[in-house]
Amino acid sequence: MSAHVTSGIVRAKGLRHQLMRAVLFVVLGIFCIYYLIPLVVMISTSLKSLEEIRAGSLLSLPQEVNFDAWGKAWNSACVGVRCDGLEPYVWNSVLMTIPAVLISTLLGALNGYALTKWRFRGADVIFALILFGAFIPFQVVLLPMARTLGQLGLAGSVPGLILVHSVYGLAFTTLFFRNFFIGVSDGILQAAKVDGAGFFRIFFGIVLPMSLPAIVVTVIWQFTQIWNDFLFGVAFTVGDSNPVTVALNNLVNTSTGVKEYNVDMAAAIIAALPTLLVYVVAGAYFVRGLSAGAVKG
């Protein structure tokens, strides 16, 4: 959209300007390479055999592509004493992330809706407090949270982790939806009230379908946060209920003689793949949603 609008703008001509533009692109190119090199190294290393890794340089491309390391990382590498690869932990992460994302997004939407469209005394104070939650370093809450989970009988389990992520995601999801709903005209709400709809009917029938961009942004954000979380995973789960991030750490640290860099790299990519996928699939929406929430007055 913006490319279409700005592509016709007249630009300065002349040698000096062309030179400036060339310099600009060179600088951008250097940043780009700097950013991409780690990923390239990871992928190429994961496709090499151990001998090749030991013989060649870090930056050289694989002479012979083979996927053995990927297979091993997926289902036979040792994580601690268990040698089933990352697969069971990926499923842990999936089972944790999906419900936590859905719950925190839905509750955030409800919060944002209530805070903007059903104004009540103290709404601003409550919002400020919720926002404050976005700035609390999570290390601070580890101990009280561990105690709470223990009392609830959820310690060391995936459901416990779902609860923690749902609660701590609320600050951000509420913020996203509140900023979106503040731009939704009150007239629509008034019309719906005259039409006879109540709190939930307006929410599910009218407001939620309107907020698709905010939903997409929030889901991506929450998915990335929760999938990539290490701290809560390592603090609140044990062994078999570890999420993939913790398992990856254990896999890399499990020493069985030789360091298998190719397996480590493959495992790291496997652990990062879902979030990459979410970005690629919904990235365009992400940017659009962010600016929609930010600019819309």
Added chain:
Amino acid sequence: MAAGIKLEKVQKFFGTNEVIRKIDLDIEPGEFVVLVGPSGCGKSTLLNLIAGLETLSAGHIQIGGVQVDDTPPRDRDIAMVFQSYALYPTKTVRHNITFGMQTRNIPKPEQESAVDEFARLLQIDQLLERKPGQLSGGQRQRVAMGRALVRKPAVFLFDEPLSNLDAKLRIEMRTEIKKLHQRLGKTVVYVTHDQIEAMTLATRIAVMDNGSIRQFADPATIYENPADLFVAGFMGSPPMNMVPGRLVVDEGLFVVPDQEPEGGLRFPIPAKAAARLAGDDGRKVVLGLRPETIFAAGTELPGPNRFVFEREVDVVEPTGPDTMIVFSVGSQDLIARVRPEDARPSGTRFRFEVDMGKAKIFDSETGRRL
């Protein structure tokens, strides 16, 4: 069934800000009442109070003889059209219109026949499967009307429904709204800041200013017999000329404009009005002269109370059917409305004739009509 609306000492505060100041209003069933006033005077707030979208701070509201102070909007038997249309953006036109019936669990076939009836009436039957984003401003306006009409409520509330349309469409829709009212006979309360809309649509106009109703009367009375300076100045375009001056008794009663040099212009007050004001020599007043009561001398049949004077033309503004001539009296710019063929270029002397029988005199302190 149309229902009457009765407001008793209705008051609304936002914080400490008194936005509606003890308003009383009695609207008959089937009336078309227009609330008109400058932006920010509380029109929308008053309408929202009637709709139940705002809670009363004090006072009472009756709709159809039933007190509705604590009744939520959905149970007030009203429908509303908003300035921004407030269509549901993710729903099709059809579902925008039926949403209110769905929430009331009206059977499907009944919904369908109601949609068909009003879609044809409003000429939106081709648009039923579209989303609001795919409609033009005028079409959205019609859909918003359809959504209000389809439930056949006793009272319609309109909040500046035409102000987002371009001039031509606005005049068309104005006529259609008037037709609809004549056809359906429902009570309408209609908010606008446009005094021409108010004049053309209303059976009665309530002129609002700063949270109070200044005058509530039929359009002709509002125009010809404004209760005070505010009403007189608000209604009419171009606005009424307001000449500040003082009453002088000198073989008859005159208004002498402020800062008019000695022996300059003075406007004679017709005998009937003069009789009422005879004892008020020296009183500060404002003389109100509508532009159409000042014209080129000798162009109308002679009548009583005509007063002819000569001034220099300052500015000439042709509008097509009439030409406005701006001239000055005292320190004041006045506008006369003359036929185009009578207009003269600026700088020339011009003989004006004013119908003093239509002049209004206001107390300059209270603004009340004298």
